[in-house]
Amino acid sequence: MATTDQRAPDPRIDGALQELRTHLVGELIRPEDPLYDEARMVWNGMIDLHPRAVVRAGSVADIDAVLRAARDTGLALAVRGGGHSIAGYSTVEDGLLLDLGPLRAVQVDAANQLVTVEPGATLGDVDRATVGHGLAVPLGVVGQTGVAGLTLGGGVGWLTRSNGLSLDNLESAEVVTAAGEHLHASEQENPELFWGLRGGGGNFGVVASFTFRARRLPGSxxxxxxxxxxxxxxxxxxxxxxxxxxxxxxxxxxxxxxxxxxxxxxxxxxxxxxxxxxxxxxxxxxxxxxxxxxxxxxxxxxxxxxxxxxxxxxxxxxxxxxxxxxxxxxxxxxxxxxxxxxxxxxxxxxxxxxxxxxxxxxxxxxxxxxxxxxxxxxxxxxxxxxxxxxxxxxxxxxxxxxxxxxxxxxxxxxxxxxxxxxxxLGAETGHDLTEAARQAYGPDTHQRLVALKNRYDPHNLFRRNHNIVPTPA
CATH class of the missing domain: 3.40.462.20 (Vanillyl-alcohol Oxidase; Chain A, domain 3)
Structure with missing residues (x-):
């Protein structure tokens, strides 16, 4: 049964969401819709939040439409990949949830040991796609885990000593920024953004595609x-x-x-x-x-x-x-x-x-x-x-x-x-976000991440994460 929406109507926001619906390849789900309670659910059952709308993306083009709507309405934005965030950051109260879970395609270039992954894919999706080629991408230890959040934060698993973190095996990423720019991030292009994506979480944009260097698995x-x-x-x-x-x-x-x-x-x-x-x-x-x-x-x-x-x-x-x-x-x-x-x-x-x-x-x-x-x-x-x-x-x-x-x-x-x-890390309420991030990353790394945040997300659109708070203009 859908959740009854007790919020007062807001004609401006409601109109913007109706407009958003017309630009989507995927679907927009509101609290009155039968699929709403399923759509808002995340892995951590302690997190019981009620977005104003959930967008189940039908293509990467839906990312642009949702970011525009978030900018125009001022609604808080959450971005969900696999929905496995222990802190519950893959949903939001009274905001706009971009659910990338339907985008789960995995393309394997076996000859070059490259694997390109859509942002909703899980560890299991990648393993099933690569194992037949005698390849594996270093990921985590639970097949349901989303590749996006796992990689952007680190990626500790069964191949960490032999091949490093998931983020160490990331060759490049396609990123949509808060301003709607589409950027290719790698060691050669936008290298500072690429540095920040590898460990800085979802603070700098929506990653629409990840390309990994896979390792060859032994015969047994x-x-x-x-x-x-x-x-x-x-x-x-x-x-x-x-x-x-x-x-x-x-x-x-x-x-x-x-x-x-x-x-x-x-x-x-x-x-x-x-x-x-x-x-x-x-x-x-x-x-x-x-x-x-x-x-x-x-x-x-x-x-x-x-x-x-x-x-x-x-x-x-x-x-x-x-x-x-x-x-x-x-x-x-x-x-x-x-x-x-x-x-x-x-x-x-x-x-x-x-x-x-x-x-x-x-x-x-x-x-x-x-x-x-x-x-x-x-x-x-x-x-x-x-x-x-x-x-x-x-x-x-x-x-x-x-x-x-x-x-x-x-x-x-x-x-x-x-x-x-x-x-x-779970979510901690009542804590200073800047200090929490400084403790997590250390002062030098945190300072460098803040500089990136100032450049790519100065208004903190992407704040449902272990947040790097931009410095005031």
């Missing part, structure tokens, strides 16, 4: 999960730290703490899981590395062997379905000594419910070789990124589980390094 990707019961976590983390010290970059590990979903049939107790993907050509070398970890920390349960890449990438999709309620925090750090392990295991042991995960992404490798100033991503030197992520179904748990993430984050602050990863 080796995937594994080693499972450990709580009483062993401190020793296992110590072994993990030693194992990662000289790890070849073809090995991509993530250590997680969570109560596993029921289909794993492993009970309701929390587990530590060391997952890893080896993407080297020599599979035996990957097996030898797995054996080194097994010898140092024999798992209580394990699964190891060749994996189908699409299935591996989408294995967690059912754990975080659309409508899950979520709040995340993140910390970058490089120490994994006894003091840090005590703190990590301390709060990880408190997770006795299904609905919160704690992930430790081991970085380094190709990720760390990119100079920090080369992109707007805030920290290349940290050895680990911690993500505390919630995905619970019950609204009654909102306060408790949000507070857990905040408290775990606070307990890690003595070991934290500079910067925060915006894709792992």
């Amino acid at each position: 990707v080796l995937g594994g999960n080693f499972f450990y019961r709580p009483g062993r976590w401190k020793d296992v983390l110590s072994a993990f730290e030693r194992w990662t010290q000289d790890l070849p970059e073809e090995m991509n590990p993530i250590a997680s703490f969570l109560v596993l979903p029921p289909d794993f049939e492993m009970g309701q107790d929390p587990w530590m899981v060391i997952g890893f993907a080896w993407v080297g050509e020599d599979q035996q070398a990957g097996l030898d590395l797995a054996e080194q970890l097994r010898a140092a920390a024999p798992p209580d349960e394990e699964e190891l062997g060749p994996v189908d890449w699409v299935e591996w990438q989408s294995a967690l999709d059912h754990v975080v379905p659309k409508g899950s309620r979520g709040y995340w925090k993140n910390v970058s750090f490089s120490r994994l000594d006894e003091e840090v392990i005590d703190v990590l295991v301390g709060f990880a042991s408190e997770v006795t419910w299904f609905g919160t995960g704690i992930d430790i992404h081991h970085m380094g490798g190709a990720f760390a070789r990119v100079p920090e100033e080369a992109t707007a991503f805030p920290n290349r030197s940290a050895k680990y990124w911690l993500n505390i992520n919630g995905f619970w179904p019950d609204p009654a748990e909102d306060e408790r589980l949000t507070n857990f993430a905040r408290q775990a984050y606070a307990r890690m602050q003595p070991f934290a390094e500079h910067g925060q990863y915006v894709n792992f």
Whole structure:
């Protein structure tokens, strides 16, 4: 049933939206329309906002029409790709929502290892299009995630050590700015804009198309999960730290703490899981590395062997379905000594419910070789990124589980390094936006991003994001 619109009519805005409807290839959905409640829904069920209108784009030309309408009416604008923003920025209250989700085409130039992606495509769309060519674009770890937001913020996943972030593999982007300019951004054309797109989020325009450099997949990707019961976590983390010290970059590990979903049939107790993907050509070398970890920390349960890449990438999709309620925090750090392990295991042991995960992404490798100033991503030197992520179904748990993430984050602050990863950040109300962005990016990167904002979006049309606030004229 459509939501009843309780807002007072505004003839000027209503007329502008009727005019917008006549210029669209796609459809404009208002609160009285039967599809409205479905159209306004985003992944994070904690976000319950009511746009004045939703535009489901039918072509990239609809971007221009919507930006004109937003400028003319003054309505707040939200831009949605996959709709997976944990902070809920892919919708807006009483504003105009541009939903690019229908634009999901993926074109693969296998000979040149280039993949061009429309802005509504998901990680799964890209994986399914590329795997048949023996290629993969370095993306995230959940197939439902939108490629656009993932890339503009960073893109940490199963290929980060071997190939870097998603944004490190971006060759170029087609951008529509707040003023309606159509710009090609790459290292050669509009290079400063290209720098800001890679980590600065959606602050500078709507990206109508992404072109990535894909990597070749080996004939058989080796995937594994080693499972450990709580009483062993401190020793296992110590072994993990030693194992990662000289790890070849073809090995991509993530250590997680969570109560596993029921289909794993492993009970309701929390587990530590060391997952890893080896993407080297020599599979035996990957097996030898797995054996080194097994010898140092024999798992209580394990699964190891060749994996189908699409299935591996989408294995967690059912754990975080659309409508899950979520709040995340993140910390970058490089120490994994006894003091840090005590703190990590301390709060990880408190997770006795299904609905919160704690992930430790081991970085380094190709990720760390990119100079920090080369992109707007805030920290290349940290050895680990911690993500505390919630995905619970019950609204009654909102306060408790949000507070857990905040408290775990606070307990890690003595070991934290500079910067925060915006894709792992929930929305914080009542905070100064300028200061929040400065803390996320650091003063030097933030200053450079503000200069870009002043150039490409001086009136802050694109503000539904971890916002870079332009300086007043």
